[in-house]
Amino acid sequence: KCHMNKLLKKTENTPTLEGGLPIIGHGHLLIGDSEYFFELVTKYSAIVNQNGGIMKGLMGPMVYFHVTDPDIALKLMNACLKKNYLYNVAKQWLGDGLITGDVVTWKRHRKLIMPTFNQTTLNEFQDIFNTQSRSFSDSLRSLVGRDVDPWPLVRDNALETICQTVLGLPPDGCKLVDEEYAIATEEMLNIFNTRIQTPYMHSDWLYKWAKTKKIEDKAVNILKRFSSNLLQIKKQSTGVSKNDHAEPKGKAFLDHFLELHSQGLLTERELLDELNTMIVAGHDTVATELVFILILLGSFPEVQERVYEEIQSVFDCTDRDVTKYDLPRLVYLEAVIKEVMRLYPVASIIARDADKDVNIDNHTIPAGSSIILLVWGINRSKAWGEYAEQFKPERWLDPCTLPDNPAFATFSNGSRMCLGKMFAYNSMKTTLVHLLRNFKVTADYRQLKLKVDFLLKPSSGHHINLELR
Ligand code: HEM
Numbered sequence: 357k358c359h360m361n362k363l364l365k366k367t368e369n370t371p372t373l374e375g376g377l378p379i380i381g382h383g384h385l386l387i388g389d390s391e392y393f394f395e396l397v398t399k400y401s402a403i404v405n406q407n408g409g410i411m412k413g414l415m416g417p418m419v420y421f422h423v424t425d426p427d428i429a430l431k432l433m434n435a436c437l438k439k440n441y442l443y444n445v446a447k448q449w450l451g452d453g454l455i456t457g458d459v460v461t462w463k464r465h466r467k468l469i470m471p472t473f474n475q476t477t478l479n480e481f482q483d484i485f486n487t488q489s490r491s492f493s494d495s496l497r498s499l500v501g502r503d504v505d506p507w508p509l510v511r512d513n514a515l516e517t518i519c520q521t522v523l524g525l526p527p528d529g530c531k532l533v534d535e536e537y538a539i540a541t542e543e544m545l546n547i548f549n550t551r552i553q554t555p556y557m558h559s560d561w562l563y564k565w566a567k568t569k570k571i572e573d574k575a576v577n578i579l580k581r582f583s584s585n586l587l588q589i590k591k592q593s594t595g596v597s598k599n600d601h602a603e604p605k606g607k608a609f610l611d612h613f614l615e616l617h618s619q620g621l622l623t624e625r626e627l628l629d630e631l632n633t634m635i636v637a638g639h640d641t642v643a644t645e646l647v648f649i650l651i652l653l654g655s656f657p658e659v660q661e662r663v664y665e666e667i668q669s670v671f672d673c674t675d676r677d678v679t680k681y682d683l684p685r686l687v688y689l690e691a692v693i694k695e696v697m698r699l700y701p702v703a704s705i706i707a708r709d710a711d712k713d714v715n716i717d718n719h720t721i722p723a724g725s726s727i728i729l730l731v732w733g734i735n736r737s738k739a740w741g742e743y744a745e746q747f748k749p750e751r752w753l754d755p756c757t758l759p760d761n762p763a764f765a766t767f768s769n770g771s772r773m774c775l776g777k778m779f780a781y782n783s784m785k786t787t788l789v790h791l792l793r794n795f796k797v798t799a800d801y802r803q804l805k806l807k808v809d810f811l812l813k814p815s816s817g818h819h820i821n822l823e824l825r
Pocket residue numbers: 454455466522633634637638639641642645702703706707765766767768771772773774775776777779780
């Protein structure tokens with residue numbers, strides 16, 4: 357009680373969310389399914405935005421800060437690098453990879469991985485983006501004229517693209533992608549949510565008796581077998597020289613990591629953790645955002661027509677490949693991509709721990725507190741003006757209509773932000789050029805029902821209709 361009183365005194369400047377109960381605090385509000393979790397994210401984003409952008413809640417003896425103010429969020433992202441203990445639910449799968457790793461391992465690995473995400477490498481991926489986009493467009497032809505859910509095709513294509521680019525695998529080696537892997541990924545994301553939303557399952561000790569744990573073990577085995585197979589294929593397809601100390605210029609991430617492994621600088625376990633992290637971080641995110649973009653383009657025909665005209669103008673009405681010089685010229689397409697990602701951030705919450713007391717403005721975030729960064733709310737904060745809830749791609753065309761603070765948090769912000777941002781933009785732009793020059797899309801975003809299964813996903817399916825141009 358004394359500890360709680362001290363904590364409450366320290367945090368008295370930060371308003372408290374309503375609905376807390378004695379002793380358990382706000383924990384009971386979490387209980388429900390993943391559609392309900394989405395409702396919580398939107399509800400609390402709005403409440404926190406209306407109450408100054410930072411509010412606190414309690415769960416047992418712990419204080420949770422919920423943040424939507426873009427400046428406070430950025431300061432916290434830089435001051436608190438430690439991921440929240442809830443990320444431990446993903447440890448069995450992703451181990452000490454960049455997303456779930458402790459701060460010391462993360463710092464070392466980020467330094468090693470960062471150079472492989474350079475411009476030279478990205479430019480070299482452009483041919484693969486084009487080939488993958490063409491084969492994706494071809495596969496969509498069978499869906500023309502029907503109300504369809506393109507999700508399995510989008511997902512498998514994104515996964516193959518990651519395998520060929522970031523992992524540097526030969527195209528044949530990437531054909532391993534199968535339904536079993538995809539289902540196991542979806543199961544894992546759902547299990548994370550079940551654990552997060554069920555307070556007693558936060559404890560590893562209690563969780564190991566739960567039925568869900570058995571399903572998790574089975575899914576993790578499938579996922580790990582998949583990445584081990586990929587690693588074998590990679591090892592067979594490359595001769596790794598022990599004396600190759602070259603800088604990773606133009607080299608795929610996995611080539612670089614195999615070299616470090618052969619030099620004894622990385623263990624096989626660390627390499628596999630990063631491999632699993634890269635596979636999931638790089639494909640599910642891009643695939644989900646691509647489907648949201650198609651649904652929004654299908655719902656706003658005038659926006660789609662403007663994108664089409666831009667594509668026809670940049671490519672002189674030909675169907676040639678997209679080069680690195682074309683990418684910055686697709687200005688309106690980029691605005692559309694960003695606006696969809698602002699409204700539908702696939703990671704709609706990010707959570708950190710404070711490992712020391714942090715003072716921001718007149719708020720104190722005591723050591724040991726949890727920080728819930730509501731990306732959904734940051735992307736709709738008052739910095740976006742009166743029409744923050746509306747889909748307005750034009751806002752990205754004029755710097756005067758954009759916030760002057762880091763109010764776009766879809767890739768996170770600060771030193772632990774996404775490594776694949778430019779990869780994602782380039783690959784999505786290339787896919788959309790090939791797709792939109794061949795098809796007209798119709799959809800209705802008002803029919804979308806959403807859920808948060810760790811990532812933001814449509815729970816109503818991803819329905820679109822395609823017509824040949
Ligand atoms: C639309 C696409 C993408 C979105 C919206 C996205 C979003 C994010 C977000 C929000 C984080 C921070 C997660 C957290 O702190 O919990 C993150 C981290 C990360 N992302 Fe992405 N991502 C995307 C694509 C990619 C791609 C294509 C790759 C790799 C090719 C990638 C690799 C990573 C990695 C390695 C991290 C961990 C960074 C670190 O902690 O140092 N992402 N991403």
